[in-house]
Amino acid sequence: MNPKQLAVIYHSGHGHTEHIARQVQLGAQQAGDARVELIKAESLIARPDDLQAYDGFILGSPTYLGGVSGVFKSFMDATGRLWRQQALKGRLAAGFTVSSLPAGDKQSTLQSMFTFCMQHGMLWVGNPILPEQHSGVAYEEAANRLGSWSGLMAQAGHASPADSFAPGDIKTARMFGLNFAETLRRVGQPA
Numbered sequence: 001m002n003p004k005q006l007a008v009i010y011h012s013g014h015g016h017t018e019h020i021a022r023q024v025q026l027g028a029q030q031a032g033d034a035r036v037e038l039i040k041a042e043s044l045i046a047r048p049d050d051l052q053a054y055d056g057f058i059l060g061s062p063t064y065l066g067g068v069s070g071v072f073k074s075f076m077d078a079t080g081r082l083w084r085q086q087a088l089k090g091r092l093a094a095g096f097t098v099s100s101l102p103a104g105d106k107q108s109t110l111q112s113m114f115t116f117c118m119q120h121g122m123l124w125v126g127n128p129i130l131p132e133q134h135s136g137v138a139y140e141e142a143a144n145r146l147g148s149w150s151g152l153m154a155q156a157g158h159a160s161p162a163d164s165f166a167p168g169d170i171k172t173a174r175m176f177g178l179n180f181a182e183t184l185r186r187v188g189q190p191a
């Protein structure tokens, strides 16, 4: 059987969302049977038809002023013709966002990605991980410590991207990627 093609499509102004995108990629690769590509959203604005080569999409944007970044929105808007053709219908999709505050209106960013994917007729995959702090794991180490099921959230500090995240957020990003790839294996057949 051909490996599933999975695209992690992200924008990152200052490297933090890119760092999480790489963790998501590593997690998805752990499934062992998907080809997982990292793609900058800006590179797809001029060639949105490239999306048709993939079985599943994981979308990532920083939260800027309570929504996706302008670059990420430009990528979304470039898919209008694919929307008219419903060319991506039935493919799997998920979303993640990074911001500096614990809440920071990240939910609004995920909601925008979800609506985009629903308009394209995609199938949304969430982040089914119980917050580990409830079972005694230290908060900074805990998977899904920020308590987001509709997509992945990560909180960035102001240091360099590699030093900005709690270990729990890195762990969650890998689990999120793995869950997506496993779900793609089970149910991901384009219509």
Ligand SMILES: Cc1cc2nc3c(=O)[nH]c(=O)nc-3n(C[C@H](O)[C@H](O)[C@H](O)COP(=O)(O)O)c2cc1C
Binding pocket: 011, 012, 013, 014, 015, 016, 017, 018, 062, 063, 064, 065, 066, 067, 098, 099, 100, 101, 102, 103, 104, 105, 106, 156
């Ligand atoms: C224009 C702008 C708007 C921002 N708005 C928010 C916000 O609404 N909520 C928040 O928690 N952080 C906000 N931040 C902080 C970023 O989300 C945070 O620095 C994030 O790590 C940036 O990701 P990046 O390095 O991938 O660009 C904002 C940053 C910028 C530059």
